[in-house]
Amino acid sequence: MNIPERLAKLRALMEEKGIDAYVVPTADFHQSEYVGEHFKARKFITGFSGSAGTAVITKTEARLWTDGRYFIQAAAQLEGTTVELMKMGEPGVPTLEAYLEEALPEGGALGFDGRVVAMGEGQGYEAIAAAKNGKVVYDYDLIDEVWEDRPVLSEEPAFALELKYTGEAVADKLGRIREEMKKCGATTHVLTTLDDICWTLNIRGNDIEFFPLVLSYAIIKMDKVDLYINEAKLSDEIKADFAKDGIVLHPYNDIYEDIKNVCKDEVLLIDPGKLNYALYNNIPEGVAKVEQRNPAVLFKAMKNSVEIENIRKAQIKDSVAHVKFMKWLKENVGKETITEISASEKLDEFRAEQGNFIRPSFEPISSFGEHGAIVHYTSSPETDVELKEGNLFLTDTGAGFYEGSTDVTRTYALGEVPQIMKDHFTLVAISNLQLASAKFLYGTTGMTLDMLARKPFWDRNLNFNHGTGHGVGYLLNIHEGPTGFRWQFRAGEITPFEEGMIITDEPGIYIEGSHGIRLENELLTQKGELNEYGQFMYFEPITFIPMDLDAINPEIMTAEDKKLLNDYHKTVFEKVSPYLNEEETEWLKKYTREV
Incomplete structure (x- = not known):
């Protein structure tokens, strides 16, 4: 069945059960952000494969709400499905709840599988239905009745x-x-x-x-x-x-x-x-x-001393793998066929060489050229393209080592790239380094500090449509609460930073049809000086990979920006060079030179 046929079958079941609107979220029975194959009901009924989004199907309409990371991807995947994209947070776009308040008829029934909807959400749906003198129906998994070859629950060992x-x-x-x-x-x-x-x-x-x-x-x-x-x-x-x-x-x-x-x-x-x-x-x-x-x-979220020691080891392993990968990529692009998928696989080969590598810690984002503008792009055999000189290659990937999980993004210039790409790359680097250098009093949240990352963009009337950072689990979820960097209020992400928290620092810029740039390090929250003003805190970068100097434009950097970059690159060389051979060390020296 194609998507319209699936929707027709679902609507027939809705009619049979007396349901006027049916909600299909991205969740399993445990409110997980990423779910196993058995639980990908929203993907099945809409065709959109991103990790975040909620579908609403009524008797005449099908709509999908997702966030800014997925606007480009969702628009492409929903084409021809009759499912309408609702760009969350965009002007004129109603929230899912506002839409339901309008679309649910008087006395109507709002349906969903109660096992995949959080308690708080379900109570919100109850209120919407009650306002229309209607009811919720939560004991039917209608997608299961449509999905004939649905994958079984995982039986993998623990x-x-x-x-x-x-x-x-x-x-x-x-x-x-x-x-x-x-x-x-x-x-x-x-x-x-x-x-x-x-x-x-x-x-x-x-x-x-x-x-x-x-x-x-x-x-x-x-x-x-x-x-x-x-x-x-x-x-x-x-x-x-x-x-x-x-x-x-x-x-x-x-x-x-x-x-x-x-x-x-x-x-x-x-x-x-x-x-x-x-x-x-x-x-x-x-x-x-x-x-x-x-x-x-x-x-x-507050890692203990053993976890931190292990995570440092994992970060060194991943940094070494990235340096080897960067050298290989720079030296071989244009000389041999390298694609998005083969490049991602090569990076994991370098990771495996480091030992104790279990598997990638999330689905790799390996995107060349205009694919880089799709924030959470996933390359597939249908979209896989060859890497060529003259554009940028973005790799946002992670490793699951027994010593911990990593989440790292780098963007590389392949050959000579246009000046606008260099300027954008430099802007992202400035943003990353400014946020990483923050000193702040205990009690500060990511909503306050996010401004440090946004200012270089907002000064130029630019922005990136995603959060600037998230917590990272230890061989658990790669997106871990309860704090994060974002400028907009989000309940549950306003917890102050505590010693031992690890958070990502990943600003970016995305130019649809041209290129995307993101640079991501992980930061360890540390206690600084305690004085009459209170307990000061700071971030210690624990990711040690060069920011590609081939894409840096020093002319738009202040003296402070240059110092931050030079100091970071000095640390990269000190941390990584002991694990490299002589040729690799000389190469790293070039890519960590002062600007």
């Missing part, structure tokens, strides 16, 4: 992450979580987010492509943990370790029935942004609830 990588035992993590439960008066904590569960239990898996997570739910009590998981994923050794920590195993889907039997005297700690709507509605009436962020969210 693996334990050793203490030498985690730096904290499961018992200690559970102890910290239980202390937070006591503080808020909770006796039971219902946990559905995969990264929080995997972090707490020191396990990883392979249930989502690129993200080493395990499909599971957990109910943490003061004396035990009920873990809902496909037991076949677990080795005897993991089961034995779980037993020592009071972790009791149950079949994956049993939580929906078990939650109905929670005692009335329990007090449940739940995260309204993470718990799914169906599970929430299975909690018996009268059970007291404390609604706040999962304690593990902040705990796992």
